[in-house]
Structure formats: C-alpha cells, structure tokens
Amino acid sequence: MSTLTDAPSSTPSPPPQQEVVGAFSTWLADGWTVTWRNLNKIKRSPDMLFFAVLQPIMFVLLFSQVYGGIIEIEGSDYTNFLMAGIFAQTVVFGSTFSGAAMAQDLKEGLIDRFRTLPMNPSAVLIGRTNSDLALNSISMVIMIATGFAVGWRFTNGFPSFLAGVGLLLLFSYAFSWVMTLLGMVVRTPETINNAAFMILFPLTFISNAFVPAASLPRPLEIFANWNPVSALVQSARDLFGNTPDGIVRDTFPIEHPIVTVFVGVAVILVVFVPLSIRQFARTSSR
Amino acid sequence: MPIIEAYDLVKIYSSRSGTVHALAGLNLSVPEGRVEGLLGPNGAGKTTTVKVLNTLIKPDRGSARVDGIDVLADPQRVRRIIGASGQYAAVDENLTGLENLEMVGRLYHLGVRQSRRRAAELVEAFGLTAAGNRPVKGFSGGMRRRIDLAGALVNKPRILFLDEPTTGLDPRSRLGMWETISELVREGTTVLLTTQYLEEADALADHISVIDQGRVIAKGTADELKAQVGGHRVVVTLVDAADSGAAREVLARYGSAEPSGADGGRELEVAVQQGPVALQRVLADLEQQDIRLHDAGMRRPTLDDAFLTLTGHPADGADGTDRADEIDPDGRAKPTDHQDTPRRRETVV
Ligand SMILES: Nc1ncnc2c1ncn2[C@@H]1O[C@H](COP(=O)(O)OP(=O)(O)OP(=O)(O)O)[C@@H](O)[C@H]1O
Ligand SMILES: [Mg+2]
Numbered sequence: 001m002s003t004l005t006d007a008p009s010s011t012p013s014p015p016p017q018q019e020v021v022g023a024f025s026t027w028l029a030d031g032w033t034v035t036w037r038n039l040n041k042i043k044r045s046p047d048m049l050f051f052a053v054l055q056p057i058m059f060v061l062l063f064s065q066v067y068g069g070i071i072e073i074e075g076s077d078y079t080n081f082l083m084a085g086i087f088a089q090t091v092v093f094g095s096t097f098s099g100a101a102m103a104q105d106l107k108e109g110l111i112d113r114f115r116t117l118p119m120n121p122s123a124v125l126i127g128r129t130n131s132d133l134a135l136n137s138i139s140m141v142i143m144i145a146t147g148f149a150v151g152w153r154f155t156n157g158f159p160s161f162l163a164g165v166g167l168l169l170l171f172s173y174a175f176s177w178v179m180t181l182l183g184m185v186v187r188t189p190e191t192i193n194n195a196a197f198m199i200l201f202p203l204t205f206i207s208n209a210f211v212p213a214a215s216l217p218r219p220l221e222i223f224a225n226w227n228p229v230s231a232l233v234q235s236a237r238d239l240f241g242n243t244p245d246g247i248v249r250d251t252f253p254i255e256h257p258i259v260t261v262f263v264g265v266a267v268i269l270v271v272f273v274p275l276s277i278r279q280f281a282r283t284s285s286r
Numbered sequence: 287m288p289i290i291e292a293y294d295l296v297k298i299y300s301s302r303s304g305t306v307h308a309l310a311g312l313n314l315s316v317p318e319g320r321v322e323g324l325l326g327p328n329g330a331g332k333t334t335t336v337k338v339l340n341t342l343i344k345p346d347r348g349s350a351r352v353d354g355i356d357v358l359a360d361p362q363r364v365r366r367i368i369g370a371s372g373q374y375a376a377v378d379e380n381l382t383g384l385e386n387l388e389m390v391g392r393l394y395h396l397g398v399r400q401s402r403r404r405a406a407e408l409v410e411a412f413g414l415t416a417a418g419n420r421p422v423k424g425f426s427g428g429m430r431r432r433i434d435l436a437g438a439l440v441n442k443p444r445i446l447f448l449d450e451p452t453t454g455l456d457p458r459s460r461l462g463m464w465e466t467i468s469e470l471v472r473e474g475t476t477v478l479l480t481t482q483y484l485e486e487a488d489a490l491a492d493h494i495s496v497i498d499q500g501r502v503i504a505k506g507t508a509d510e511l512k513a514q515v516g517g518h519r520v521v522v523t524l525v526d527a528a529d530s531g532a533a534r535e536v537l538a539r540y541g542s543a544e545p546s547g548a549d550g551g552r553e554l555e556v557a558v559q560q561g562p563v564a565l566q567r568v569l570a571d572l573e574q575q576d577i578r579l580h581d582a583g584m585r586r587p588t589l590d591d592a593f594l595t596l597t598g599h600p601a602d603g604a605d606g607t608d609r610a611d612e613i614d615p616d617g618r619a620k621p622t623d624h625q626d627t628p629r630r631r632e633t634v635v
Contacts, residue, residue, distance in 0.1 A: 026395055033392045037378060044380040044421060109376030113437065116340050118365040119393040284342040285372070 027120040034114075034127025035134075038101070042135060052135050056090050056143040063210065064150045071211060076244035083152045084164070084236035085209030087143055088229060091172035092204060094136040096196035098128055098176040102183030103192050109285050122277050129176040136172045140165060156241030164239030167261055171232050174265040177272040184279045209233045214248050225251040231260040287354065289445060289476050290316040290339060295348035297334050297500075308334040309345060310500035316478060316493075318444075321471050323491030324480040325589075327597065331500040332480035333373055333449055339478065340370040340447045352445060366394075369438035373449040373480075375430040376437075377422045383409055383433050384418045387440060394441045401440075408436040412466070428459035435466070446470065448479040452486060464490055484589035494589075498597045508589055515587040515595045517542065518561030520568055523581040524552040536571045540564045552580070557591075 042048055063086055064079045073081045105111050114124050144165070154161040179196070186192050206216070206223050213224040224230050234257035237243045253260040297309040309331050316322040324332045337343045339350055341361035350357040352364045377386050384405045391401025409418040412432045422430060431454070438446060451467065452460040467490055471477055481487050487494050488508045496504040496511070504511060520540070524533055533554055537545040541556035541564075558564035561584045569582060 029395070030393060033389060037381065037389055040385070041378075041380040108379070109372050109374050110378060112342055112372050113376040113390070114393070115342055116365055116368070116370040117390065117393045118362055118395070282344070284337060285374075 023120075027123060030119040030123030031126040031130065033119075034124050035130040036127075038127055038131030039134060041101075042131070048135075052094075052139050053142050056086075056139045057146045059086050059090060060143055060146040060150065064152075067210070073212065073244050074246045076242065077151075079147075079150055079152050080240075080242045081212075081237070081244060082210065083143075083147045084233050084240055084242060085207075086147075087140065087165075087168050087236060088171075088233045089204040089209055090139055090143060091136050091168050092175060092229060092232075093196075093200055094139055095132060095172050095175040095179050096193065096200065097135065097179075098132045099179035099183035099186070099192040099196065100189040101132070102128060102180050103187050103189040106184065106187055106283065106285055107189070111280075111283060112285050115280075115284065121281055125177075125180055125273075125276050125280060128180055129173060132176045133169060133173045136169060140169060154240040154242065156239060160239045160241065164236040167235050167239070167258070168232065170265055171261060174268040174272075177276055178268060181272055181276045181279055184276070184283045203227060203229050207233060208254075212244070212247060213254075225254055228253070228260070228264050230254065231257045231264065235261050288315040289318040289353050290314065290322070290351075290478060292335065292339065292350045293348055295335065295338055295345045295350065297331075297338065297343070297345045307500050309338070309348075311348075312497070312501055314495060314502065316476060318476050319471075319474055320492045321467070321477045321479065321490055323487035323494040324478065324497055325482070325484065325487045325491075325494050325593070326480075326497035327482065330497040332497055334500075335497070336370075336447050336449045336478065336480060340368055341365055342370075366441070367443060368445045368447060369441065369443035370447040371435050371438040371449065371451060373453070375427075375434035377425075377430050377433050379423045380421055382419050382421050383414055383425070383429075386422060386433055387436055390437045390440045396441070404440055408439060412436050413462075427454050428456065431455060431459070431463070435463070439470075444475060446475050446477045448477060450480055450482065452481070452483070460486075484593060488589050496593065496596055504592075504596045511589060511592045511596075512587050515557075515592045517557055517559050517587070518564070519555055519585050519587060519591065520558050520561070520565050521553070521555045521581075521583050521585060522568070522572070522579055524554070525578040525580050527552050529577045530554070532575055533572060533577050536568055536575070536577075539571070540567055557587075 042052070060083070063082055067082070068078045071078050102111075111124070115121070154164075179192070182195070183189075183192055186195065206220050207213070207227045207230040208224055209229065213221050213230065216224055231253040234243070234254055238257060247254075249255045292312060292314040295309045295312040296307070299306045299308055306329075312331065312335060314322075314335070324335060326332050334343070338345050339352060339357060341357055341364050344358060353367055355363050355367075357364050378389070381389065384402075387405035387408055388398075388401045391404050392398060394401075396404060406418075409415055412435070414429060414432060414436075417425065417429060422433060425433070431451070435448070435451060438448070448467070452463045455463060464486070467477060467479070479490065481490075491508070493507055494505065494511060495502045504514065506514070520537065522533065522537070524530060530551060534545050534547075537554055537556040540558055542559050543557045545554050545556040547554040565582070565584045569579075572579065
C-alpha cells in the first residue's frame with residue numbers, strides 16, 4: 001500500500017516575496033473550501049432548507065393575514081409597514097444558526113480536524129459566516145417574493161430597495177459573528193438555540209418591527225427606540241419607502257437609522273471577529 | 287534525535303467538581319520510525335498527551351517538539367508534517383467519503399485536482415470504493431473510522447497521531463485497522479497511538495509507555511514490561527466449584543501473591559516464582575486432597591498482568607470486574623467498546 005505514505009512530503013516553503021500573496025490566496029481558498037462544505041450541508045439536509053424557505057413564508061403570511069386586518073397604522077397599509085420588520089426578525093433569527101452549527105462541528109470533532117490542518121485558522125469562521133449569509137439570502141428572496149404576493153410594494157425606487165436588503169443582510173452577517181463566538185463558548189447546539197430565543201424574542205418584539213414604537217407602553221417605548229433592531233427596521237422601512245407619515249423620531253437611532261446600523265455593524269465586527277478567532281485557536285472538543 | 291519529544295508536560299483542568307491534573311509532568315521521547323503505544327486506563331491522560339503534540343491544546347507547563355519543531359511556538363509548521371485522527375471519528379456527515387477527503391486535501395493546499403486524486407487513492411486503499419460516493423451519514427462506525435484515518439493520511443505524513451484507532455470496531459475491523467497501521471509503519475511512518483487494549487499495544491507497538499494519572503509510570507517493549515512482572519502464573523480449573531476454598535489455600539501456599547479468581551469460581555490463578563516447580567507441587571497437593579481438575583497449566587505473564595501490577599488496577603473489564611473505572615472522574619460515562627479483548631493464554635502443560 002505504497003499509496004498511503006510514499007514520498008514523505010517535505011513541503012517546500014514558497015519564496016519570501018510570494019509569501020504575502022500566498023497567504024492571502026490560501027486564506028481565500030480555505031475560506032471558500034469551508035463555505036463549500038457548509039453549503040453542501042444545506043443542500044443535503046432537506047430539513048434545513050425547509051426551515052430556511054418555509055419559515056419566512058409562514059411568518060410573512062401569518063403576520064400580514066392575522067394582524068393585517070386588526071392593526072391600523074396611520075398613513076400606511078399594515079402589510080407595507082410590517083414587511084421590513086418581518087425581514088429584520090427573520091435574518092436576525094437566521095444568524096443563530098451560525099452558533100448552533102459551530103457547536104455542532106465542535107461536538108462532532110470537525111473543529112479538531114480543521115485545527116490539525118495547516119489551514120488559515122480564521123477560514124473556518126469565515127466559511128461559517130459566509131454560508132450563513134447565503135442561507136439568509138435565500139430566506140430573504142423567499143420573503144420578498146411572498147411579500148409581493150400579499151400586496152407589499154416598495155415605493156422608493158429599486159436602488160433604495162436593494163440598499164435596504166443589503167443593509168439587512170449586512171447586519172445579519174455581523175450578528176453571525178456574535179453567534180459564532182457564542183457557539184464555541186456554549187458548545188451545545190440545543191442550549192444555543194434556547195439562549196438565542198430567550199434573547200432574540202424580546203429584542204425583536206420590543207422594537208418597532210411589528211407596531212410603531214409610540215404605541216408601546218412608555219418604558220418599552222424607550223427600550224424600543226434604542227434597540228438596535230429598531231434602527232435596522234427603520235433603515236429598511238425608510239429605504240423601502242414604507243415609513244408612515246406620523247412616525248415620531250425623537251431618539252438618535254431612529255433619527256439616523258442607517259448611520260446607527262453601520263456603526264453597530266462596525267462595532268460588532270471589530271469586537272467579535274478578533275474574539276472569535278482567538279477563541280477558535282484554543283477550542284477543542286472534549 | 288527523537289522525532290517526538292515531550293518534556294515535563296503539565297495540564298490542569300479546573301471545574302466546579304475540582305481540579306484534574308490531566309498531565310502531571312509527562313515525558314516522552316519517540317525515535318523516528320517507531321510505533322509508540324500510549325497505554326493507560328480511562329482518564330490517564332492519553333488523549334491530552336496526543337492533543338498537546340498534535341497542536342490542539344497548549345499545556346500549562348512543559349515543552350514539546352515534533353521533528354525538531356517547537357509545537358507551542360510554531361504549530362502551523364507542525365501541522366504540515368503530521369496526520370492526526372482523534373478518539374472519535376471526525377467526519378462530515380453530509381459529505382460523501384470522497385468529498386470528506388477531498389476537503390482535507392484542499393485544506394492541505396494540494397489543489398483541487400490533486401486532492402481529488404488523493405481522495406480516490408485513499409478510498410480505494412481503505413476498501414471503501416463502493417461506498418465512496420455515499421454521504422457518510424449512512425456509514426457504519428468502522429467505515430467512518432476508516433475515512434477518519436484516511437483523512438490523517440492525505441498529506442502522506444511522516445508522523446501520525448492516532449487516538450484509540452480501534453475503539454468501537456468489531457474484531458474483524460480491528461484486525462483490518464492493525465494491518466493498515468502495520469503497513470504504514472513498514473513505509474517508515476512514525477506512529478504514536480493510544481489504546482486501552484493491552485493486546486493492541488502488544489501487537490502493534492514497538493515500544494510502550496504506560497500512563498496513569500498524567501505520568502508515564504513504566505516503559506519498554508511489551509516483553510520488557512512483562513518481564514518486570516516476572517515469573518509465571520499457575521492456572522487451574524476445578525471440576526467442582528465446592529473445592530474452590532481448599533484449592534485456593536493450596537495455591538496460596540506456593541504463590542508469591544494472593545491467588546486471583548472469583549470466590550467460589552472454578553478458575554483460579556496465582557503468580558509464582560518458579561513456574562514448573564510450583565506447578566508440580568500444586569498438582570501434587572491438589573491430588574492428595576482429592577480435588578479434581580478440568581485443566582491445569584502455567585503461563586507467562588501477559589501485559590494485562592503487567593498493567594495490573596504497575597497501576598494497581600486492571601486495564602479493562604476483561605477480568606470480569608465491573609467497568610467502574612470507565613466513568614471519568616467528572617462522572618461522564620464514556621462510550622466504550624464492550625467486547626472483551628481476546629485474551630491469550632498459553633498453556634504449557
Ligand atoms: N476539556 C476538559 N475539561 C476538563 N477535564 C478534562 C478535559 N479533558 C480532559 N479532562 C480530564 O483530564 C483527565 C485526562 O483525560 P484524557 O482524555 O487525556 O484521558 P484518556 O487517557 O484519553 O482517557 P480515555 O481512555 O477515557 O480516553 C480526565 O480526568 C479527564 O476527565
Ligand atoms: Mg482518550
């Protein structure tokens with residue numbers, strides 16, 4: 001069985017001037033390999049695709065059809081008002097998948113396998129967050145289509161609409177990094193999901209996602225106005241041209257939602273990317 | 287120069303339930319081309335040792351070198367020359383066997399085409415050609431193990447770390463795995479493997495380090511370890527269990543230690559200094575007392591005996607004791623292979 005080991009490899013190191021370019025291209029290649037591997041999982045486990053496709057459809061239909069008739073928004077149709085909120089809620093929840101998947105990989109020993117390979121260590125995390133961005137993008141397209149079907153229209157032009165979608169996905173991407181770190185620290189996929197729901201339900205519901213913040217009781221209204229999810233929803237709503245006339249903008253995040261989202265994304269990435277990479281380098285299955 | 291060296295490794299885990307010295311000053315030195323067996327009971331520190339050497343964890347103290355490269359200072363260079371397979375098969379359930387190996391190849395930067403070729407080669411070498419295109423999800427434990435081991439060979443490593451490579455395999459797959467490992471060794475690969483099976487260490491390892499409580503407590507070839515225990519064992523099987531007590535007394539008379547064997551059981555055994563002489567005397571005494579025998583004999587000590595003597599507890603449950611030591615100190619029950627290892631018993635009379 002000389003195929004097993006013949007010619008022990010003494011990997012020749014690349015000439016120095018190529019090292020930087022080489023490191024960058026292997027980093028890209030490694031990131032792509034892991035992304036490919038994660039996407040395969042989506043393809044091969046139908047339950048996950050089911051989740052990514054049917055859940056958004058369900059949310060859009062449930063909220064628009066159940067509450068559409070009851071909730072009156074001054075100066076806007078409820079379906080139009082709602083859609084940015086549903087989109088934001090779905091992509092934020094979608095990011096928790098990063099954490100559960102990371103914990104799962106850790107449990108199955110795949111992280112150990114990756115960590116004994118001479119690959120770029122951040123590639124596993126890049127691959128993770130990339131593939132979850134892809135999954136969230138699928139959900140996004142499905143939701144947009146369902147939204148159109150129930151009568152949602154954006155009124156601010158196509159480029160603005162695209163910008164709104166981009167902003168939602170950007171936020172979800174940054175949030176995946178938070179969940180990735182959590183996945184490595186908590187280590188149990190089930191716990192991650194439970195913990196995420198405990199945090200994300202209040203975060204998405206005590207916001208302007210489903211009703212205007214002003215209609216909430218005063219303490220909740222204050223929370224809602226400073227809630228980063230509200231800024232995200234408000235940005236998308238503005239960009240889609242779905243903001244009702246009577247909306248009160250008396251806090252900075254609601255006054256400048258897009259700036260707030262960009263700052264939030266930058267802060268999350270600056271904090272959580274290095275933390276995740278550091279955690280990865282010392283994580284091993286038990 | 288040894289190709290694997292560990293010096294004074296210490297690793298301490300603290301948890302609510304207390305502090306565990308997983309490694310308590312472990313030293314190891316493996317020359318090139320050797321199969322070194324790390325032998326030890328559950329929780330001895332085998333996995334921890336391997337994980338320090340294959341760059342997965344950093345020790346709290348001590349140093350380690352692989353092929354002269356400092357594992358702590360330059361883990362990335364170590365990763366290029368080693369292959370590692372962990373205690374539990376690490377394979378992606380959703381990828382096929384081939385895809386799993388191809389992914390590993392690409393992460394070794396072999397390039398897509400070369401990775402694909404290497405994957406096909408390995409799948410064939412491990413007898414998985416027919417299953418190679420199926421998702422690993424549907425693989426048996428033994429097939430997963432083989433894919434996992436194949437993953438450790440993708441870059442044709444000179445140094446291979448295998449943590450309990452045959453745990454969970456049926457006897458036939460275990461033999462197959464032994465064969466594979468032996469072939470690798472013939473090619474000149476240095477192998478560090480851990481096992482709880484004395485028989486496995488005996489069959490595969492050129493040299494064994496017995497680990498207990500985070501330290502190497504004995505080392506040598508299998509024969510040397512057996513010799514440390516010395517002497518012979520006299521073994522008798524009674525026709526009538528009622529004679530057990532009397533037979534025990536006889537054995538105790540000539541043994542250098544307490545006779546072993548279940549009370550009231552029909553099989554008794556005792557360590558003796560002068561095997562042939564002791565056997566004759568035991569047989570004479572038994573005959574005088576009209577104790578009838580099914581079988582009687584003498585054997586050299588096995589690694590089991592060596593282990594028992596060295597650590598004060600059996601290596602596995604093969605002695606009919608319950609497997610209480612299979613539970614980690616922190617109370618986690620471990621999945622282990624409950625098939626008893628076949629034990630060798632040479633009867634010389
Ligand atoms: N990540 C960890 N956290 C806490 N304790 C740990 C951790 N890893 C290992 N230990 C403890 O360290 C000790 C040595 O563990 P190790 O896994 O090295 O043993 P082992 O010899 O491989 O045992 P086994 O035969 O069960 O695989 C055990 O008591 C174990 O419980
Ligand atoms: Mg172990």
